[in-house]
Amino acid sequence: MWRAMTKGVSVNRHRRRPTRPSIALATGLSVAALLGACGGSDDTGGESEGGDSLTMWTFKQSHVEALENAATAFEEETGVSVSIQAITPDDVFQQRVQASASTGDLPDVMEVHAKGEDFIFGAAGIVDDLTDDITDEWAGQYSESISEDGTVTADYYELSQQEGSNYAGVEEGQRFSVPFTVGTFGIVYANAERLAAAGITEAPATWEQFIADLETVQAADPESGTIGLGFKEPSTGLNWIMQPMAYHLFGRDDFEALYSDDRNVNWASANGLRAxxxxxQLTPYWQPGVQTLGIDEADIAFANGESTYLVGGTFTLAFLSQNGYDTENLITFPVPPPEGSVHPQAQLAPLTLTGLSISSSSENPEAAREWVQFLSQPDVATQFAQDALDLPPVDMGDDPSSSVGPVLGAMIESFGTGDDAFNPGDTTYQPGGFQLSDFGAVLVNLSPLGETDAPTTADEMATLLDAYWSGS
Incomplete structure (x- = not known):
């Protein structure tokens, strides 16, 4: 289960490097600009005026109603009201934070991209270091594998030392956020009614059964009995399907070897060709024109009935609901492993997707901390998950479906830790400068496009790796 203690990380025989941050150093937010802005004016604008009120910003419209519900419960318990405001999309949110740092108009609390915006805002001095505020009791409410997320690790501190880093100024051990939502990639969504019409009533346990189900569904519905994915971003096929499948097929060491500079074990090897x-095998079942669809477009196409399967992440669920899809009409499951896999049960390591940060200019910091801690309480987090169709960072026990329903529960049950679980956030085995999109574009030529075969694709991937490793 996800709550199991994380196993020790084995040392791989291939060269390793620090994990890349979730938001690249080239992010549009400039620490220098934010630092210059923090001198600000005395105008408190949208910021709370202390006392019995707080303001909170989020970049996720799907979280507003759920946060408002939590705010109502918080006010009943504490007498402190919380005003929730969504600022979307992401780039507008970032621009608003930068502008508001200049005008003294920041909220008390912000939902931020974890291990990215939180560190950028922390480096700029616009969110508080929470290190001394997080008690053992508070930290203990989070699932163990992500309980420290929001803390500047040695790897992120090393990144902050690089020229031009937007993390410049952070110190190792500082903590600028706490987990708010978690999730992962590699989740398959299926239209339950269409599957039932084709005689399929449960999720496939193996890759072979998945392919057989695809064949059955397409035979029953040739026009829309297909699978969708946002291939306009070419990394999706690699990151959301190929990598978790290959990880479970080969196990950690042999999977990581696929990205080495040794053609005897990398994608040019027998293992690479097999993967x-x-x-x-997916190629005959892709939705027509799938290579032209962005991620949102593929999701909307599924919601509109243009495909029967969709590959995405845990975060896809709320977007489908926003676009009118009945989320009770779903079977969800992680990309299944092939028969004979080293890890025959698919497990995916959860990532902290968003966190909560407290503005350093809040006029009511004690109430802000109380609100953030309130949101981490298991009963509050569970209700938020149900309301927002998003996954909470707290331990949901052995039967999460009993708390959050079968769809969210199935996703939580796919979470794992240690070497049994594929962790898309761990990129330490890849060469410096590695670009998922470039590598994924080679895979797109194999499938869905069918313009190359597996041996040609294997050689092209190995050639790209040669170039990456020579530049490392």
Missing amino acids: LEVYD
């Missing part, structure tokens, strides 16, 4: 041939 590519397995992946290519």
Whole structure:
């Protein structure tokens, strides 16, 4: 289960490097600009005036109603009201924070991209260091594997030392956020009614059964009995399907070896060719024109009935609901492993997707901390998950479906830790400068496009790796 203690990380025989941050150093937010802005004016604008009120910003419209529900409960318990405001999309949110740092108009609390915006805002001095505020009792409410997320690790401190880093100024051990929502990639969504019409009533346990189900569904519905994915971003096929499938097929060491500079074990090897041939089995079942669809477009197409399957992440669920899809008409499951896999049960390591940060200019910091801690209480987090169709960072026990329903529960049950679980956030085995999109574009030519075969794709991937490793 996800709550199990994280196993020790084995040392791989291949060269390693620090994990890349979730938001690149080239982010549009400039620490220098934010630092210059923090001198600000005396105008408190949208910021709370202390006392019995707080303001909170989020970049996720799907979280507003759920946060408002939590705010109502918080006010009943504490007498402090919380005003929730959504600022979307993400780039507008970032621009608003930068502008508001200049005008003294920041909210008390912000929902931020974890291990990215929180560190950028912390480096700029616009959110508080929470290190001394997080008690053992508070930290103990989070699931163990993500309980420290929001803390500047040695790897992130090293990144802050690089020229031009937007993390410049952070110190190792500082903490600028606490987990708010978690999730992962590699989740398959299926239209339950269409599956039932084709005689399928449960999720496939193996890759082979998944392919057989795809064949059955397409035979029953040739026009829309297909699978969708946002291939306009070419990394999706690699990151959301190929990598978790290959990880479970080969196990951690042999999977990581696929990204080494040794053609005897990397994508040019027998293992690489095998993984590519397995992946290519999807080619006949892709939604027509899938290579032209962005991620949101593929999700909307599924919601509109243009495909029967969709590959996304845990975060896809709320977007489907926003676009009118009945989320009770779903079967969800992680990308299943092939028969004979080293890890025959698919497990995915949860990532902290968003966190909560407290503005350093809040006029009511004690109430802000109380609000943030309130949101981490298991009963509050569970209700938020149900309301927002998003996954909470707290331990949901052995039967999460009993608390949050079968769809969210199935996703939580796919979470794991240690070497049994694929962790898309761990990129330490990849060469410096590695670009998922460039590598994924090679895979797109194999599937869905069908313009190359598996041996050609294997050689092209190995050639790209040669170039990456020579530049490391």
